[in-house]
Amino acid sequence: MSHMEIELEINDVERTVEASKSDSLLDVLRRNGYTGAKRGCDTGACGFCTVHVDGAPVKSCVEPVTKVRDASIETIEGLGDQDDLHPIQQAFVDNTALQCGFCIPGMIMRSTALLKENPSPTEQEVREALSDNLCRCTGYKKIVEAVLDAAERMDGGTAVATDGGKAGDSRAATVTECSVNGNGCDCVEGDQ
Numbered sequence: 001m002s003h004m005e006i007e008l009e010i011n012d013v014e015r016t017v018e019a020s021k022s023d024s025l026l027d028v029l030r031r032n033g034y035t036g037a038k039r040g041c042d043t044g045a046c047g048f049c050t051v052h053v054d055g056a057p058v059k060s061c062v063e064p065v066t067k068v069r070d071a072s073i074e075t076i077e078g079l080g081d082q083d084d085l086h087p088i089q090q091a092f093v094d095n096t097a098l099q100c101g102f103c104i105p106g107m108i109m110r111s112t113a114l115l116k117e118n119p120s121p122t123e124q125e126v127r128e129a130l131s132d133n134l135c136r137c138t139g140y141k142k143i144v145e146a147v148l149d150a151a152e153r154m155d156g157g158t159a160v161a162t163d164g165g166k167a168g169d170s171r172a173a174t175v176t177e178c179s180v181n182g183n184g185c186d187c188v189e190g191d192q
Contacts, residue, residue: 006069010034011078019065025051026060029075036076036105040134047133050106051075057113059132076105079112088112091150092143099137106133111147119155123148 003018010029019028026049029037037060040048044062051060052074080086085093088111098104107130114121114129121129126147127140135143 006065008068008070009072011074012072017065021064021066023065024061025053025058025063025065025068025073028065029060029073034075034077037109038102038105040102045134046103047106047110048103050109050133052109052113055113055116057110074109076108079108086112087153088115088147088150091146091153095142095146095149097138097142097146099135099142103133103135103137107135107143111150114147115151115154120151121147 003020005016006019006028008015008017008028010032011034015032017028017032026037026039029035029051030039037051038048039061040046042061044059047059049060050057052058053063053068053071055072055074058068080089086108088108092098092104092108097107110130110133111126114126118125118129123144126144130140130143130147
């Protein structure tokens with residue numbers, strides 16, 4: 001099997017890696033110490049191996065390394081570390097969305113791509129975005145909650161409360177007119 005050298009930018013570091021023509025991006029990443037992306041199905045069905053290639057989520061087990069020559073690759077190792085977690089990583093920890101942890105790197109990388117594209121997704125949009133990433137431990141509830149929490153954190157905490165106002169807004173609403181029975185009385189006028 002003949003080997004070649006391929007230039008990649010991995011987590012903002014220029015790297016020259018050895019690869020064969022048949023190697024997947026996952027093969028090369030793991031051989032070079034980037035073990036966050038997990039080998040699951042080797043068919044692109046589970047999403048455990050998700051990384052970013054030029055900012056887009058890619059299932060690295062089915063991505064030929066020759067196709068990503070000179071590309072910018074981001075792995076879970078490039079997001080944060082134990083002492084300085086990325087807000088999405090921290091949200092997964094805080095929401096106990098980890099379980100066994102095998103699928104989590106792929107989930108976090110997919111979630112990162114989602115929140116770059118859509119900073120304020122709905123629960124349904126999160127579920128759709130993560131539909132290609134499998135988790136065998138959970139019903140996805142905690143994972144979805146973690147992504148929604150991360151969206152709030154990354155948006156500076158300007159979450160919208162169920163009544164349409166900003167969550168945590170301490171200012172009282174002012175009611176100027178009562179609409180009970182359509183009479184328009186002033187029975188509830190003032191701060192509420």
